[in-house]
Amino acid sequence: MPAHLKVLALVGFMLVVVATPREWFAAYAFFLAVLVTVGAVARVRPGWVLKRMVVEVPFVVFAVLMPFIAQGPRVDVLGLSLSESGLLSAWGLLAKGTLGVIAGLMLAATTTPQELVRGLERLRMPEQLVQIMAFMVRYLEVVTDEMRRMAVARASRGFVARNPLHWPVLARSVGALFIRSFERGERVHLAMVSRGYTGRMPR
Amino acid sequence: MHVPDGFLDAPTSIATGAVAFVAVGVALRGARRELDDKTAPLAGLVAAFVFATQMINFPVGAGTSGHLMGGALAAVLVGPWTGVLCVSVVLIVQSLLFADGGITALGTNILLIAVATVVVGWFVTRVLLKVLPKRVGMVAPAAAVGAFVSVPAAALVFTGLYAVGGTADISLTTLATAMLGWHTVIGLGEAAITFLAVGAILSVRPDLVYAARGVISERDLVIKTKEAVA
Incomplete structure (x- = not known):
């Protein structure tokens, strides 16, 4: 269906x-x-x-x-x-x-x-929104993987989050995750531009 | 804390859906001004970031933990329009692929979590940055206050919606006090995490923090020749 x-x-x-x-x-x-x-x-x-x-x-x-x-x-x-x-x-x-x-x-x-994104496109969801969603879905695994690697890195250094005193460590990970995600977004965008992207996805 | 199906009656759900639709449309136009043709890849990656961040558990003690909502954080980091857009997309994906938040309550959730927290968080941060001395060190505290206010504000909007289309007869004052009280506590956590995260990003890449754009001093390129070094 x-x-x-x-x-x-x-x-x-x-x-x-x-x-x-x-x-x-x-x-x-x-x-x-x-x-x-x-x-x-x-x-x-x-x-x-x-x-x-x-x-x-x-x-x-x-x-x-x-x-x-x-x-x-x-x-x-x-x-x-x-x-x-x-x-x-x-x-x-x-x-x-x-x-x-x-x-x-x-x-x-x-x-x-992927099917869901295509389905929403057929339901006339605004094209930009569909694109954003497609990118989010595509990179969700990559970003959560990055987060998981950070968690492993923290754990392998003996870090266990137990109480709010440990929040600064976690928040710094959040910050690092943002920087990495944003920079990845910029790289993806440049890669797309170099392949002829003008703001619309080819069908 | 997403609103599930059946919490608000059908007419209210449809009305909030319509309002959310318009709000996302406006945000789409605004985001294009903020990001141009970078909109899709960048907003997509930031949405993935917001989604991932919500999975990080912050221990509160006694075995309980909470997670970030990220509305105010997104607004401070990428600007209000893109922020609304990213959190909305996160909510759509959560609702359709993870059944987190009812499909008929999607409009309500977008209105509360994406629009209310981002707009209130952004507005408060912005006003504070206008008033406070223009220093990079002021951005994180301002963002924290924005995040703190944004959570009870969203709870208040929810109480308002419940007054219109609620499906249980709890006295409104009881609901309002309970919601506000509880969400003030959550807001404190949100503020602490937002403060720490924004501070961490500011110390590494201050140029990436949208709210800090006005306060980062423009530095001219200095070319140091041999004589200057010696």
């Missing part, structure tokens, strides 16, 4: 999910079933999805706090006085957020970054 259709499908699907009132519990079971079917058809491994769902954790914490801090009539659950509307909001947040993460991961699992 072409990437641009997948992106459109994802946006459409999530808009429907977000617009669905949170009291329609059956609808959410249906949404989840749709995602599970997609995952099964695309042979996405459940373990892969579960591992990447940790990005959601901060908001799970927020949702769990919701019943305690929201207003309105309260109910007693297991001896705790909780807000009814807060419970409902927490459910809504968790359900929609989780569906969003799973749906996003379905796209991520079945699309390479």
Whole structure:
């Protein structure tokens, strides 16, 4: 399936999910079933999805706090006085957020970054933005690799970051990483100019 | 700390999406003025840098750690337009390839993390540099204050959006105090790291720091002949 259709499908699907009132519990079971079917058809491994769902954790914490801090009539659950509307909001947040993460991961699992960039280009994303994104995606590995080498270099000199006193060391690495990335950008640009680049990518 | 899907209702999400679209469009034009035809490779590499930086964990103690948001840092290093652009691209990639931040909340996230932090961070830094004595040593402190203010400012914008399209009925004052209080603490960390990182870059390549352009003294090329050396 072409990437641009997948992106459109994802946006459409999530808009429907977000617009669905949170009291329609059956609808959410249906949404989840749709995602599970997609995952099964695309042979996405459940373990892969579960591992990447940790990005959601901060908001799970927020949702769990919701019943305690929201207003309105309260109910007693297991001896705790909780807000009814807060419970409902927490459910809504968790359900929609989780569906969003799973749906996003379905796209991520079945699309390479290059396909995605081409898909966004077909969706008429501004050309400059597509180019920037293409460069970012292309050099992401290079830059993170550079960062990893710095981490190895620090570690091999016995450095372990334990508390804020060690921040200057890490921040200097951030600075070095910026200089290296920026200079690499300049080199890439010069290399492109010398090959006839005028601001547009050849097709 | 990206906003996930379903945190704000659908109309608000679409509205923030439209605003973000316009903001990125304006930033694209501005960035071309800052970088000319270097825009794509340089902004792309800086975006990759911002993404990588967010992966570095800064230990806070007691087993917890935080990471840089990088909005104000990007603004100080590459200028506000390119900064908005880079952080926006990072958010788009994170949302589509890592499911970090909901796709329907993408506009909200761009507005909060890319536009609000970069613009506020840049504005505060700029004003401070205007007021403070024009010395290179002033750039890092000014950037730190910019970074510090930018985080609670973004939290405040979020509270505003929540007031319009929030999906839970928490009293706004509770939310505002919690968000502001918490993000002031995060802002302190952001300020410390931005201060240290900008300082580190200034000591090596001051010419690369966009905000320092006005304060680096122009030096004439001095050619030392034999007599002059002797």
